[in-house]
Amino acid sequence: MSTEDILRTLIGFPSICGTPNGDIIGWIEEFLAGIGARVRxxxxxxxxxxxxxxxxxxxxxxxxxxxxxxxxxxVAGQNWSTDPFTLSGQEDRLYGRGSSDMKGFLACMLTAAAKASARTLRRPLHLAISYDEELGCLGVRSLLRDLKENGLEAGGCIVGEPTGMRVATAHKGKISFRIRCTGRAAHSASPFEGINAISLAAGMVQELGRLQTYIRDTETHDTRFTVPFSTVQAGLIEGGAALNIVPEHCSVMAEMRLLPGQDGAGYLERLREASRSVISSVGGGEILIEVENAYPGLNSSRNTEICTLVLHETGRNETDVINFGTEAGLFEEQLSLACVVCGPGSIGRAHKADEYITREELLQGDRFLEGVLDRLCR
Structure with a gap:
């Protein structure tokens, strides 16, 4: 099968994050077993x-x-010109959900594995395929536990997120958290008999803004990034039951995007301290701040063997940073495995209607991994 044929098959599986993924994993497992790979x-x-x-x-x-x-x-709510789960070509473009992010690289990986099966490798080629990355790098955690328990010893890891084949050695980490506000319900005709949970939440949204100012003014800026400091913002808010009821509950979902090396613990504690002032200003209630998910940033040295290899095989002289998160930081944190992020396609096309990758980009991915195989044969 060509890489494009493999991609067509992968796109045909609607492997939406948070849903069962046995079908696509079963097909990949059968493909790899069929070429003689040791598959777990x-x-x-x-x-x-x-x-x-x-x-x-x-x-x-x-x-x-x-x-x-x-x-x-x-893909719900998006206006696609084609069936998002059927790969369709128009000139050089191949349209389909996940074509850039990141089934394009996954297809290149499987092509590389098929080629590796016909070559004499002196060092092993490993393939790690996870699930639910789009929910905050959730699925890779059980995989990393398994690899650690089984004593994986490798020389480096290439996470093939779409970078346009730029070689990225750094990205920010993330903490997503919920601010859970509890007040006291009352009839809206007598609002002072209650405690308005939405007012508590509004106060905390203001505190998020104050925290952002504090971060911007006090952090050591990393000018490699478009935004050279950590960020915090509210993304979702939900509260109240009816207009004529003083709301008893309101929650705010927020996130921090943290510079590599920042763990965010001090910023969360600052918010918890601020919540006491918000409660006092509203006249009571309760505010809890609960971390729902987190993954670390990446800040890998360009002096690692894997970085030197990837720079050579992509024909580049300089490393870069990316402004989105990946599983690479978890590979480094959990396995002490040097990582770079490099793959075909563009993150600018991801998560949108009419996502695509070009045939030339797939060829770039294939040529790149062919060079990686050459290194493993030496």
């Missing part, structure tokens, strides 16, 4: 989801891990 299916942290880990070549240290996620974001 890893149970996820929810019962209907799985990851895969596969290896070709000798069973030993020093190999290279190629990493991709198998899930995609939903």
């Amino acid at each position: 299916r890893v149970a996820g942290d929810r019962p209907d989801a799985f990851s895969l880990f596969a290896s070709l070549g000798p069973d030993g240290p020093g190999g290279i891990v190629l990493s991709a996620h198998s899930d995609v974001v939903p």
Whole structure:
């Protein structure tokens, strides 16, 4: 099968994050087993989801891990010109959900695996395929636990998110958290008999703005990033039951995007301290701040073997940073595995209607991984 044919098959699986993924994982598992790879299916942290880990070549240290996620974001509410789960070509463009993010690289990975099966590798090629990356890098965590328990020893990891084949060694981390506000219900004709939870939430939204100012003014800026400091913002708010009821409950979903090396703990504590002033100003109630998900940033050295290899095989002299998160920081944190982020396609096309990758970009991905295989054969 050509890489385009593999991509067509992968796009045909509507592997939306948060849904069962047994179909796509089963097909990939069968494909890899059919070329002689050693394949292990890893149970996820929810019962209907799985990851895969596969290896070709000798069973030993020093190999290279190629990493991709198998899930995609939903298409509901988007005005697609074509069926998002049928790969369709128009001139050089190949349209389909996940074509850039990141089934394009996953297809290149499987092509590379098929080529590796016909070559004599001196060091192993590993493939790590996760789920629910789009929900905050959730699914890779059970896979990383499995790899750690099984004592994976590798020389580096390439996370193939769409970078236009730029070689990224850094990105920000993320904390998503809920601000849960509880007041006291009352009839709106006598609002002072209640405690308005929406007022508590509004006060906390203002505190988020104050925290952002504090971060901007006190953090050491990292000018590699478009926004050179950590950010915080409210993204969702929900509260109240009816207009004539003083709302008893309101919640605010917020996130921090943290410079590499920042863990955000001090910023969350600052918000918790501020919540006491908000409660006092409203006249009572309760505010809880609960972390719902977090993943670390990436700040890898360009002096690693994997970075040197990827720079050479992409024909680049300089590393870059990216403004979106990936699983790479977790690979480094959990496995002490040097990582770079590099793959075909553009993140600017991801998560939108009419997402596409070009045939030339797929060829770039194939040529790049062919060079990686050459290194493993030396």
